[in-house]
Amino acid sequence: MTAGILSWGVYLPHWRLQRAAIGATLGERSGRGTRSVASYDEDTTTMGVEAARRALAALDGAVPEDLFFSTPAPAYLDKTNATAIHAALELPTWAGAYDLAGSVRSAAGAFRSAHAVAGDRRALAVLSDLRSGLAGGAEERDSGDGAAAFVFGEATAGQGVVAELVAHAGTSAEFLDRWRTPGEPDSKVWEERFGQEVYVPLVEAACSEGLKRAGVVATDVDHVVIAGLHQRAVQACRAGLGFRPEATVADRTSSIGNLGAAQAGVMLADALDQAEPGALIAVVVVADGADAFLLRTTSELPRVQAARTSSGLATVAELSSGGRDDLPYARFLTWRGELRREPPRRPDPERPGAPATWRATPWKGGFEASDCRACGFRHLPPARVCLRCRTIDEMDHLRMADVGGQVATFTVDRLAFSLSPPVVGAVVDFDGGGRYRCEMTDVDPDTVEIGTRVEMTFRRLYTAKGVHNYFWKARPVETRSAGEDVGGDGS
Amino acid sequence: MSSNGIRDRVAIVGMGCTRFGERWDKGVDDLLIDAAKDTIASAGVTLDDIDAFWLGTMASGVSGVTLSKPLKIDYKPVSRLENFCATGSEAFRNACYAVASGAYDLAMAIGVEKLKDSGYSGLTGVRPVGDGTDAALSSPAAFSFVAPAYAHRYGVDPDEMKQVMSRIAWKNHSNGAVNPRAQFRKEVSIETITKSPLVAGQLGVFDCSGVSDGSAAAIICRAEDAHRYTEHPLYVKALSFVAGPGGGAIDPDYDYTTFPEVVRSAEDAYRQAGISDPRASLAMAEVHDCFTPTELVLMEDLGFSERGLGWKDVLAGAFDRDGELPVNPDGGLKSFGHPIGASGLRMLFECWLQLRGEAPPERKIRSVDEGRRLGLTHNLGGAPGECVSFVSIVGTEPTA
Numbered sequence: 001m002t003a004g005i006l007s008w009g010v011y012l013p014h015w016r017l018q019r020a021a022i023g024a025t026l027g028e029r030s031g032r033g034t035r036s037v038a039s040y041d042e043d044t045t046t047m048g049v050e051a052a053r054r055a056l057a058a059l060d061g062a063v064p065e066d067l068f069f070s071t072p073a074p075a076y077l078d079k080t081n082a083t084a085i086h087a088a089l090e091l092p093t094w095a096g097a098y099d100l101a102g103s104v105r106s107a108a109g110a111f112r113s114a115h116a117v118a119g120d121r122r123a124l125a126v127l128s129d130l131r132s133g134l135a136g137g138a139e140e141r142d143s144g145d146g147a148a149a150f151v152f153g154e155a156t157a158g159q160g161v162v163a164e165l166v167a168h169a170g171t172s173a174e175f176l177d178r179w180r181t182p183g184e185p186d187s188k189v190w191e192e193r194f195g196q197e198v199y200v201p202l203v204e205a206a207c208s209e210g211l212k213r214a215g216v217v218a219t220d221v222d223h224v225v226i227a228g229l230h231q232r233a234v235q236a237c238r239a240g241l242g243f244r245p246e247a248t249v250a251d252r253t254s255s256i257g258n259l260g261a262a263q264a265g266v267m268l269a270d271a272l273d274q275a276e277p278g279a280l281i282a283v284v285v286v287a288d289g290a291d292a293f294l295l296r297t298t299s300e301l302p303r304v305q306a307a308r309t310s311s312g313l314a315t316v317a318e319l320s321s322g323g324r325d326d327l328p329y330a331r332f333l334t335w336r337g338e339l340r341r342e343p344p345r346r347p348d349p350e351r352p353g354a355p356a357t358w359r360a361t362p363w364k365g366g367f368e369a370s371d372c373r374a375c376g377f378r379h380l381p382p383a384r385v386c387l388r389c390r391t392i393d394e395m396d397h398l399r400m401a402d403v404g405g406q407v408a409t410f411t412v413d414r415l416a417f418s419l420s421p422p423v424v425g426a427v428v429d430f431d432g433g434g435r436y437r438c439e440m441t442d443v444d445p446d447t448v449e450i451g452t453r454v455e456m457t458f459r460r461l462y463t464a465k466g467v468h469n470y471f472w473k474a475r476p477v478e479t480r481s482a483g484e485d486v487g488g489d490g491s
Numbered sequence: 492m493s494s495n496g497i498r499d500r501v502a503i504v505g506m507g508c509t510r511f512g513e514r515w516d517k518g519v520d521d522l523l524i525d526a527a528k529d530t531i532a533s534a535g536v537t538l539d540d541i542d543a544f545w546l547g548t549m550a551s552g553v554s555g556v557t558l559s560k561p562l563k564i565d566y567k568p569v570s571r572l573e574n575f576c577a578t579g580s581e582a583f584r585n586a587c588y589a590v591a592s593g594a595y596d597l598a599m600a601i602g603v604e605k606l607k608d609s610g611y612s613g614l615t616g617v618r619p620v621g622d623g624t625d626a627a628l629s630s631p632a633a634f635s636f637v638a639p640a641y642a643h644r645y646g647v648d649p650d651e652m653k654q655v656m657s658r659i660a661w662k663n664h665s666n667g668a669v670n671p672r673a674q675f676r677k678e679v680s681i682e683t684i685t686k687s688p689l690v691a692g693q694l695g696v697f698d699c700s701g702v703s704d705g706s707a708a709a710i711i712c713r714a715e716d717a718h719r720y721t722e723h724p725l726y727v728k729a730l731s732f733v734a735g736p737g738g739g740a741i742d743p744d745y746d747y748t749t750f751p752e753v754v755r756s757a758e759d760a761y762r763q764a765g766i767s768d769p770r771a772s773l774a775m776a777e778v779h780d781c782f783t784p785t786e787l788v789l790m791e792d793l794g795f796s797e798r799g800l801g802w803k804d805v806l807a808g809a810f811d812r813d814g815e816l817p818v819n820p821d822g823g824l825k826s827f828g829h830p831i832g833a834s835g836l837r838m839l840f841e842c843w844l845q846l847r848g849e850a851p852p853e854r855k856i857r858s859v860d861e862g863r864r865l866g867l868t869h870n871l872g873g874a875p876g877e878c879v880s881f882v883s884i885v886g887t888e889p890t891a
Contacts, residue, residue, distance in 0.1 A: 345612045352623030360622035380741055381624070387738045409640060409747060411692035413632035415612070425628045427636065435743045439627065450643075461623065469623040 003118035004161035005295070007151040007304070009054030010269045010316050011047050012144075012256060013038045014442035014475075016325035017332050019141050025329045026136045034325050035257030038145040040335040040420040041441055041459040044071040044128040045081045046470065049088040049458040051147035052126050053402070056089060058308050059151055060158035063089070064124035066096040066117050070110035071128045072261050074101040075460075075468050077182070084470055085126060087365030088458045090399060104129075104178075104229060105287035107261040108170075111150065112291075115165055118152035125150045129260035132185040132336050139187055142231070144257025148265030160300030163272065163281065165293060166216075169209035171202040172289035177230060185336070192232050199233035200240070203290040207241050210282070210292035218242035221294075222279040223271040225249045227264035228286025237286065252320045268295075270316035277301050322478060324442075335420065346417050351464040362397060367456055367472045369434050370395035378434035400456070401472060405430035407452040412445045419462065428454055428474050442475040453477040494731065496763030497591040499889050501727050503709050504720035505534025508840040511705035511827045512674040519551045519605045520561035526601060526706035526833075527562055534710040534720045538562060541710065542595035544569040547582030547602035548832035558601065573832075575872025576779060577732065577881040578602060580835030583709060584730045584881070590711050601708035602837075604830030612702065628691075630781070631699050633874035635692025637784040640747035645799040653693065655802040656783035657684040660697045663780055663819050666812050667826020669854045672837075674703040674828040698783040703828025707836035709843075714889060723847040725839075728865065729763035729884040731756040739876020750871060752880035753792035757869075760882035761794070764865070769794045770816050773884075774863030775845055775856055777838030779871040780823040790818070793869060793882070817856045820845060835870050835881065842866035846887050864888050 016034035023030030038047060048069055056063065067089075069082035082097035091097070100106035100113070107127040114125035128147035133139025155161045177195040180187045189195070203226075211217060224243045228234045238248055249271050251263070259266055264285045271281050275297045283293040308315075314322070333339035362368040363381045370382035373396060377388040380400065385392050410426040417423075424440040426448070440448065441459055454474040461469040507529025509522055517525070523546075531538060546558040546569060555569025574581040579602030586600040618625075642652040661681050667673035679697060687695035710720075717724035735752040739745035757769075766772045778793065780786040790801040795816055796809075804810065810818035821827070821841035824834060844850040845859060846866050865886040872879045 345610075346629075347609075347611055349627065350618060350621070350623075353620035356620055356622040360624065364622055364624055383741075387736055387742060408743065409636050411628070411632045411635040412689070413628050413635075413691045415629035415631055415690055416627050418627070423627065423632070425632050429743045433743070435741050435745075437628070437740055461627070471624045 002164060003115060003152050003154050004164040005150050006122065006153050006159055006161060007055045007059040008269045008272055009051045009056070009058070009149040010146070010266050010319060011050035011054060012036050012146045012319045012323065013042055013047065014323050015039055015327045016255070016323045017327045017329065018325055021329040022136065022141055028136065030136070030141055033254035035141065036144040036146055036323065037327055037332055037335070038130050039441060041461065041473070043075045043460055043468070044073045044130050044147070045075045045084050046458050046460055047130070047145065047147040048126040048128040048149070049085050051128065051149040052085055052089055052124060054313055055124070055149040055151050057311065057402070058304065058313055061156050062122060063091055064095065064122040064151055065092060066114065066121065066123040067091060067126065068098050068100060068110040068113045068123070069126045069128070070100040070107040070261055072102060072104050072106070073130045074099060087361055088401070088470070090362070090366040103288065104261045105285065105289070107264060108285045108287070108291040111265070111293070112168065114150065114152045118154070120154055122151055122153035125152070127262045127265040129262045131257070131260050134186045135333060135338055137186070142253065142258055144253070144259050146256065146259045146262045146266055148262050148269055150265065161298055162301045162304050163295040163297045166296050167210050167213035167294040168292065169206050169213055170289060170291040171206045173198065173202055177288070192230070195230045196232045196236055199230055199286055199290070200236055203233070203237045203284060203286055204241065206290035206292040207282070207284060210294050214294040216280060216294070219244055220280055221247055221282045223247055223249050223275055223281040225264060225267040225271060225281065225283040226286065227251070227267055227284070229258055229260055230286060233286055237284065243282070252316070255320050266316055272297070272301070273305065273315040273317065275301060331420065344415070344417055344421065346415065349417055349462045349464050349469070351467045352469050364471055366399045367401040368397050369400045370397050380434050380436040400430060400434060402456070403430050403432065404453060404455050404477065405474070407448060407450055407454060408435065409450060410440070410448055417462070424448060426454070426474055439473045440475060441473040448476065494759050494763065496729055497587060498728050498763055499714055499726050500591045501587045501711050502714045502717035502724035503727070503839070503843065503885065504712050504717050504724050505530050505536070505710040506708065506840050506843040507533055508672055508707040508837055509705050510672045511703045511830065511833070511837065513607045514704040515607070517704065519557070519603055522605065522704060522706035523558060523561055523601060523603050526603070526708045527599070530599065530708040530710055536597065536710065536720065538564065541567070541597050541599045543567060543586070543589055543598045545582040545586040545598065545600045546571045547573070547578040547600070547835070548604055549573050549578050551603055551605045551832065575879050576781065576829065576831055577835060577870035577872045577879050578832045579707065579837070580868065580870045580881040580883065581732065582832070583836060583839065583883070584732055586711050587727055587730060590713055596712060596716070598711045599708055600711065600836060601706065602832035602835060603706040604832040605704045606702050606830055607704050630874070631694050632691035634782040634785055635694045636747045637788055637875055638693045641784060641788065644746060644748045645802070647802055652802070653685055655787060655805050656693070656698055657681050658805050659780065659783040659786045660684045660825055662811055663823040663825035666820050666854065667822025670822050670826065673822045673826040674701050675826045694782055700781050700824035701828035703830055705827070705830040705833045705837065707833045707840050709836055709839055723887065725843055725846060725885045725887060726889050727883070728886050729760040729882070731759035731763065732879065732881045733759070734879045735877065737877040745876050747875050749788060750792050750875060750878060750880065752878050753789060753869070753871060756880040756882045757793045760884055764884040766865070766884065769867070772863070773816060773865050773867050774858040775817045775820055775842065776867040776869065777819055777821065777823070777841050778869045780819055780825050781829065781871065785871065786818070789869065789871070793867070812854065813857055817858060820854065820856050835868065838868035839883070839885065842868060842885050846885070
């Protein structure tokens, strides 16, 4: 048996910035459409968690035991970011968790690595990017934030492979197209025409070798994904590699922007959302060379597509057309740290302690509750002594991160510290029992009400003394239907 | 479970209370010295006569040395304690028990807090190093759950609810306006209160208590010795303190219209004091009006109003200074601010003045002249669903 893709997941943040809003503020033309924007409490790690949760939600059987996390915008250096994802997914302790961080191309490396190690042991590739740029620049305007995740493994009784990797071929080259020194938000790029000149032959070589290894020709390909931050080179390759024009997978950059390291993954997911069984998909990543992946979908795909739909997992098309597109540009700049705002006259939040955080891993990572074996009362956070019957140390632990709930009551807190005030606090009653008071996010304070349906989402509450405080927040459940722009916050 | 109480076994024989406010001119040491000085003068004793001290402060100092050093106390027991917003009351409670036990003849309970030196608005706590998962809601936000819950449960129209809240703030500011020790000494119109900018939920600035510095103290002796120090002692009828299991925060059955901890401590205190009808028996009550909806719910939890009818009593003026049962006649936390360690003793100080007929004519309550002899003080610390509660009852006569 050979390993292939078992499942996929995509996460796009709730917020969209209208490009016109940039121009309106800066007094210049800034184009049409929107870009996706990670909220003030999101980073590449949290978006990676959300994409991975969606991939695992559609997966039967065992969880992955290797995790490769790729991002050019890691939340931490030295310390592994994949372990935070590992904790939020509650993967087994013996599972591997590795970062491939720094370059856009590392996403292709994570994808290949996960495929390479996968067998009867499943592996997860998480590709995440959060792209910034200087105010008014093309990077800021044309890029976007998001994440994609793929589970690789062999078919099992309950879970077939949806796409097999038929062939891969790559080329590498050392040249200055795009670069960024650590700590700086903005990428530098060389003159575009130079990059195009270098890239096109590298992509041609990778593609022709990939096609040859797969034993097919370009016109056999049903869906073509060509992704990269070098827009001119990508356009040239889409037109000039001999693929059928109708096979081109839309990049959706006009509504979500170019997702950088996550773009190829999101576009592949887009293709998997729509492909027929037996379809040939080419994924070409244009970054410091080229990677060409040839994938063949299986007869398992329609069943998985249907299961995803029935379990409420949105397609890339739905995600791209959703979200809330009235984010003010000033707030975007504030979230990105480009606009220094007066802080509230309140103490800075405390840095979480390492030992306390480590002890609380099941709570902080998996949002675990404890259920009393004697009387069934559910405790959030997990307690050792039962509130209802006072039985001690007779508890079963249960992951609540994926359980929905509804707002029992809520408040708008204009005093509490927040990077984006006001804080909306909610008391959430979970389906099947359990109550917890937490922050809400991706929420319009004017539309939340008692009874609003919520789901938990993994976020960065704040960063104190360089420590990112990751935990769960509640957000209104967005209800979307295919191709329909629901706007608002969906509550 | 037993809670036997020490009814009439100890008495307050001297009290002092500083002016509360933004005391930029006074440090913690100064506030402690000022309160202690007034208190020993009030009892006609010297510091040397006092056998043991209980100091309540949340975050203005640690250990008994916080008191012994500025007061130059000579090698005597000084306990420092903290119990949320009931900190000052806890100093008092523990001093009372020490005297009742016979261990000491004369004890001082003193509370202090210096909140304004922090440079921040609102309360700032000192927390142990944690895992970072506590929701970062402010105190006003935590208490703001109460108003909509109450309005919803009892069918009070939102505008009417706002009127009830504003009425409470208006009353307490009116009381504080004539009290020279209060932080805020101005009447505030209902309209100003109602239209004040929102802090959290439906709570406007004027629905929240102030932030201030202050100190207050009491001297306690055995009841039989009380007349050695004063003609008019205050006898301690009941002391009740409870810490809740924190159930409200995690129990879907909790609806934010009551503080179970308050209900329990009030029941305990009334039993100790032998009170069956508090509304008819008490001359006054000093309650923890940290936010206006808190005071509303306390009227029901303390048994002053029927469940669901407290808001009508508030609007009818039942708890005004000249009402049936004056509540917070000194102006409450609303007018005094809330220097955590001092507030509980500040409440007792108002009982000390009013019940013993020492309150000046312009703010005297009528109930004492009408023959009522008992006062109640109450503190609530923490947040709805997860708190501590203290209730004391004091009176001017040794047997009720």
